Amino acid sequence: MERQIFNKIKGMVIVLPLYLFTLLPLATSCNNVTDYDDGYLSKHDMPNSGSPVINAVYAINDAEQQTPLTEAEPGQRICIVGENLNNLKGLKFNTIEADLNETYTELTKAVVLIPSTFSKAHENVIEYTTDMGTTTYKFVVALPEAELYGLFNEFVAAGSEAKVAGRNLQYYEFTLTLNGQPLEFSDISDSQLGFKVPAGTADNSVFAISWTTPQGETKTVTLPFRPTNDLLFADLSQATQQQTDKHVIIEVSDQGTTCLHFYGTITEWSWVELSFAQPSKKICDAASVSQYYFVFEVQNTSGKPLLGSGYEFAWNWDWNNSYLWNPGNGTGLDTQSEWQTVRCPLEQMAPNGLGTAESEMVLNVGFQPYKDYDADFRLANFRIEKNN
Numbered sequence: 037m038e039r040q041i042f043n044k045i046k047g048m049v050i051v052l053p054l055y056l057f058t059l060l061p062l063a064t065s066c067n068n069v070t071d072y073d074d075g076y077l078s079k080h081d082m083p084n085s086g087s088p089v090i091n092a093v094y095a096i097n098d099a100e101q102q103t104p105l106t107e108a109e110p111g112q113r114i115c116i117v118g119e120n121l122n123n124l125k126g127l128k129f130n131t132i133e134a135d136l137n138e139t140y141t142e143l144t145k146a147v148v149l150i151p152s153t154f155s156k157a158h159e160n161v162i163e164y165t166t167d168m169g170t171t172t173y174k175f176v177v178a179l180p181e182a183e184l185y186g187l188f189n190e191f192v193a194a195g196s197e198a199k200v201a202g203r204n205l206q207y208y209e210f211t212l213t214l215n216g217q218p219l220e221f222s223d224i225s226d227s228q229l230g231f232k233v234p235a236g237t238a239d240n241s242v243f244a245i246s247w248t249t250p251q252g253e254t255k256t257v258t259l260p261f262r263p264t265n266d267l268l269f270a271d272l273s274q275a276t277q278q279q280t281d282k283h284v285i286i287e288v289s290d291q292g293t294t295c296l297h298f299y300g301t302i303t304e305w306s307w308v309e310l311s312f313a314q315p316s317k318k319i320c321d322a323a324s325v326s327q328y329y330f331v332f333e334v335q336n337t338s339g340k341p342l343l344g345s346g347y348e349f350a351w352n353w354d355w356n357n358s359y360l361w362n363p364g365n366g367t368g369l370d371t372q373s374e375w376q377t378v379r380c381p382l383e384q385m386a387p388n389g390l391g392t393a394e395s396e397m398v399l400n401v402g403f404q405p406y407k408d409y410d411a412d413f414r415l416a417n418f419r420i421e422k423n424n
Contacts (some may be wrong), residue, residue: 090117101115110153115147127139127164130157135149219231257424304407310400325388329422343368347362401415
């Protein structure tokens, strides 16, 4: 497209191609040519008349500004609407500085990018600073919720280092107590919390971990320590039992409790089953079974990881409602000779609840490898626990 110059002559606008001016005499007067940019200020250069004011915040795609936001996510771009928003000097979300190179401002709006990092202070404010002052606006930066799954090993020995498995932990400040007494964390990452269990801590003690959400809600998760009171069989060797294979023995583990030790080469599709019975006790009914887990500990010898499938648990020989445990989501599991706690949804193996006053309760443990397998692993501490 040809470049054009706008001439304003006697109230008329004449548009002439630029090349025609090369044909005009050099003495031609340009006094009547108006500079289109003369005195023009872009919207983001207009001066503020006072301190900044924030009236509302909207999603960047809410062009009609119909739905004000009270929270957004880290890394999300938003539109701040108000007054005197130009000449931005500083912008913070919960004390974290935003990148001013990622902002666009006008007097009445500012398009900004929420920082991807987050302060654990959870102050829930936007701090907006211009050449004329600073204002704050209540606003929540939503974060992934902290998830605490429990101790890696609920039967860790007193005096040892314990680890709590979790997710999205880096955004929060946690407090820890043991039977109500405060303890310190020795290690914190996004996926785990570490601390030392005080020497002499009694079985069936309770750890409690608390934190505050960005919305100001306090949450607490309780974690059982060596919950021997919850064991289905205090001593497996004393329970009524039946076995179908010589590749399992009952022995005392280094945790001090009896365990099942699977060992030796178990051939492809061989079926190994053990069943343990005791007088039943009422644990939960069908309405509440979803609130419980079937829990146990597992350990494999170094260099002999668990297969990714073949493990099955059932109640009272009801294999139609059994729980199929697939370690590592089917990829297998190497505990590096450490004990690890496994939690299985109880409703998948006891949809109608568990236990009546008159019945006998039988736990069935089955193992069937899909290939020849040189086994050397242990299972221990079968129990039922209520989730938080």
